Amino acid sequence: MKFPRSEGYLVVDSKKCAGCLSCMLACALVHEGEENLVLSRIQISRNTFGLYPKDIKAGTCLQCAKPKCVDVCPTGACYVDEVHGNVRVIDESKCDGCQQCLEACPLVPKMIIWNHEKNVAMKCDLCLNAPYWSEQGGPEGKQACVEVCPVDAIKLVKKVPKGPKVVLDEFNLREGNAR
Amino acid sequence: MTAGYAGKILRLNLTKRSISVIDTEEYEEWGGGHGMGSAIFWDLCKDKTIDGFDPRNSITIMSSPLSGTLVPGVSGRSEVQGIGIQQYPIGWFTRSNFGGRFSGMLKAAGWDGIVIEGAADTPVWVNIINDKVSFEDARNLWGLDTWETQQEIWKAVTGNAGLGEWLRIGDAQTTQRPAVLCIGPAGENLSRSASLIHDAGNGAGQGGFGGVWGSKNLKAVSVQGTGGIKIADPKALMDARLWLEQYFSYQKGEQAVPSGCEGCIKLCTFRSQKYGNGSSCADAFWYSGEMGNTEVSLDDTQKSTDLAQKYGVNICDIMAYVQKLTFGGYLLTLYEMGILGPGKTIDSAPLPWDKLGTLEFSEALLKAIAYREGIGNDLAEGPARAAKKWGRLEEDLASGILALPQWGMLWHWSLPGVEWPFGSILGDRDIAEHDFEFHKVDAEKKEHDFESLLVDEDTNEHELTRNRPTGVAIYPDQTPEQLVELLAGKTIPYTGDPFMFSYAWQGTNGSNMAEALKTGIYSRHKAKMVAWHRHYTRFWKQSILYCDWMFSNFTSAIKPDHSGFTPEAEPRFLNAVAGQNLSFADGMEIGRKVWNLDRAIWILQGRHRDMEKPAAFLFKPGIAVDNPLPVYINGKWSVDVSLVDVFLDESGVETFKTNFYEFEGWDTSTGWPSRGTLEDLGLQGVADELESAGKLGSSGTYNGE
Numbered sequence: 001m002k003f004p005r006s007e008g009y010l011v012v013d014s015k016k017c018a019g020c021l022s023c024m025l026a027c028a029l030v031h032e033g034e035e036n037l038v039l040s041r042i043q044i045s046r047n048t049f050g051l052y053p054k055d056i057k058a059g060t061c062l063q064c065a066k067p068k069c070v071d072v073c074p075t076g077a078c079y080v081d082e083v084h085g086n087v088r089v090i091d092e093s094k095c096d097g098c099q100q101c102l103e104a105c106p107l108v109p110k111m112i113i114w115n116h117e118k119n120v121a122m123k124c125d126l127c128l129n130a131p132y133w134s135e136q137g138g139p140e141g142k143q144a145c146v147e148v149c150p151v152d153a154i155k156l157v158k159k160v161p162k163g164p165k166v167v168l169d170e171f172n173l174r175e176g177n178a179r
Numbered sequence: 180m181t182a183g184y185a186g187k188i189l190r191l192n193l194t195k196r197s198i199s200v201i202d203t204e205e206y207e208e209w210g211g212g213h214g215m216g217s218a219i220f221w222d223l224c225k226d227k228t229i230d231g232f233d234p235r236n237s238i239t240i241m242s243s244p245l246s247g248t249l250v251p252g253v254s255g256r257s258e259v260q261g262i263g264i265q266q267y268p269i270g271w272f273t274r275s276n277f278g279g280r281f282s283g284m285l286k287a288a289g290w291d292g293i294v295i296e297g298a299a300d301t302p303v304w305v306n307i308i309n310d311k312v313s314f315e316d317a318r319n320l321w322g323l324d325t326w327e328t329q330q331e332i333w334k335a336v337t338g339n340a341g342l343g344e345w346l347r348i349g350d351a352q353t354t355q356r357p358a359v360l361c362i363g364p365a366g367e368n369l370s371r372s373a374s375l376i377h378d379a380g381n382g383a384g385q386g387g388f389g390g391v392w393g394s395k396n397l398k399a400v401s402v403q404g405t406g407g408i409k410i411a412d413p414k415a416l417m418d419a420r421l422w423l424e425q426y427f428s429y430q431k432g433e434q435a436v437p438s439g440c441e442g443c444i445k446l447c448t449f450r451s452q453k454y455g456n457g458s459s460c461a462d463a464f465w466y467s468g469e470m471g472n473t474e475v476s477l478d479d480t481q482k483s484t485d486l487a488q489k490y491g492v493n494i495c496d497i498m499a500y501v502q503k504l505t506f507g508g509y510l511l512t513l514y515e516m517g518i519l520g521p522g523k524t525i526d527s528a529p530l531p532w533d534k535l536g537t538l539e540f541s542e543a544l545l546k547a548i549a550y551r552e553g554i555g556n557d558l559a560e561g562p563a564r565a566a567k568k569w570g571r572l573e574e575d576l577a578s579g580i581l582a583l584p585q586w587g588m589l590w591h592w593s594l595p596g597v598e599w600p601f602g603s604i605l606g607d608r609d610i611a612e613h614d615f616e617f618h619k620v621d622a623e624k625k626e627h628d629f630e631s632l633l634v635d636e637d638t639n640e641h642e643l644t645r646n647r648p649t650g651v652a653i654y655p656d657q658t659p660e661q662l663v664e665l666l667a668g669k670t671i672p673y674t675g676d677p678f679m680f681s682y683a684w685q686g687t688n689g690s691n692m693a694e695a696l697k698t699g700i701y702s703r704h705k706a707k708m709v710a711w712h713r714h715y716t717r718f719w720k721q722s723i724l725y726c727d728w729m730f731s732n733f734t735s736a737i738k739p740d741h742s743g744f745t746p747e748a749e750p751r752f753l754n755a756v757a758g759q760n761l762s763f764a765d766g767m768e769i770g771r772k773v774w775n776l777d778r779a780i781w782i783l784q785g786r787h788r789d790m791e792k793p794a795a796f797l798f799k800p801g802i803a804v805d806n807p808l809p810v811y812i813n814g815k816w817s818v819d820v821s822l823v824d825v826f827l828d829e830s831g832v833e834t835f836k837t838n839f840y841e842f843e844g845w846d847t848s849t850g851w852p853s854r855g856t857l858e859d860l861g862l863q864g865v866a867d868e869l870e871s872a873g874k875l876g877s878s879g880t881y882n883g884e
Binding site for chain 2: 015016018019020021022025026028029030032033034035036037038039043044045046047048049050051052053054055056057058059108109110114116117132133134144147148150151
């Protein structure tokens, strides 16, 4: 199947990241209304004894051009939201918890987030549906993780960043690239 | 259950290797952190007069409703309490506090705190994975340093999962490593200068709790949690977070690689290609700059500090030994005097004095303390007890070469800001609360800076980079009157009294004594200010756990009126999370209650007015650090930079104490709270216990209303 490209991409500079987990706390807060690192759709893991830059691994959904999560979903819960900038999203009410999307995700860490409390899969929607936030999200709006990051290590870009595959967590937001 | 809390407190009995559960609700009136810890200690540790090494000593590690949330400067902090072993002459019931991510993980596992009682017969570590708690054999970890210990525990809990991989825990999954709090060799060898260490350098050093854990055969507590924390008003929390970031916007876009505690924006530490990420700021100060004839290299400073973290040695104690810039340098001074050294009166083996200023010396010193080798056996008892053993304590406290202003703990910012030595002597420890540390801001600079070691990410060069300010800034466009009015307007509930912030002292020849007694450092106004500071810190900083390095915040470079976010931020965040509509003043009143409860414990331990005397060297010139302070003299406010001369006057301090006890509603002859004062706070049971010990104040009414 062919899918229209997303009109927004969340990129993280893991070399700039402070490891404070604020993005994760903000993500869970605006989406779930609670603080929960496990339910965050952006994941920062840190080896506090590791040496820079391999001490932090950042994970964000890449809004893949060919989203396998959408491809494998048997219920249509995971789909491309053509009304809102082609963001790849999951409608939790349609998710039957089969976890095929989770298995299909090629990223490390897999960026389909398993909500073990509701038995549904979740993913980054660029804050399109962030019911616990006063701001509007999506490719034209704001993202909670971007807003709270104290070092501007997360950014929404409009085009697929150039570079090797699966390196959005190593996107350079230093120097001229910082907002 | 109130939002923000996990709902349960884990009670560990190491003797029986059993657990039980305390319902958090029973202690919610105390807020969290220190207040809850003191109340739990009061209830569980029946005999408050026991020694810190006694197995009956109850140690609490508490979070707050804000732990593990998006509230900056709180989220990662934990409060540790119990009877300490560091302080001299008595190991008071005391506290320490550490950052990182331990408290957030603890709440994610479903616990608001941990109480540790008893002592294990062989070394154990405690493995907490959500509601599963087990006592694990730690004999294979005994002897490992704090970094090795944590990584071994990670392996035991997470197996070989790579960084960033999802790890299955029951039905849930996480990418996070367990949060571990542990001791190193110093704690195992029962040093009074031993710390608890979490991650690379978040340490709870003061109080000597590392040695207490060692005496309990407790090597580590590991927590892995996958749960959530309920938030009363998520939108309000997100809005408050973004509001506070406005006060801290200037670090955006900087080139260095700062890092920080969970949920924070202040980012006081750094990521490095060479060193541990927790050895920043004052930690690294213990072995830096000029030392003897050597300038310590940055490399040796960082490596020496990392070693202190690994051995689990309390850096605040070892700061006393060879770093002269902090009124310490005690060992170095004795060495230079020819009293201490190879073959001298005090034999200093195994310290290689010819290598002072290098890593070889610092490593030998740390190793000697951690393993009690040679002179290290004396130093493992802390600087005061070492000096006592050498027969030098009184003499060296009088001359000031041993700079321990109170309770055997090192000089910090002890003067010219008198709330520091006064708050410390009235309490249990060096307060280490920088709220009223005044700094003058240069006209060309936007903000007063602390310099902190950071790493340039591209060149990997280590350089000094700006850290964010704490304390009170004095701006060039601000008159002294505006400054004290600003402070007087923010210090709820004692607003409207600018004299609280006058640091007028008696002067070198004593000629200004009348002013010092009337409006200055010994006055009723200063007593009120010190009381405000005690109550504020006991609740907002030590119970709700707002970090000392970010709160309070009276002044701002960014706001046109220079008004900082205190007292707006403190209740705003708490109410967004817990939804209890608590006012700043409500919090201050709980703080007063916690302070009085702590006071009662100290009194049962033997505290009396007569003991509350700063060390002799504070009554002599030449000790204050160079900080400007507001003063009111001859009807006029000014900002005085000459206060570097400040020293205390003995009768002035006694007057101050009387003023302070009167304000708090404590008996002025003993310093003990009256029944009326305690009962007004709802502490009838405390009054009863003091009375049965014959230690209830006979008179006194709280004067703050």
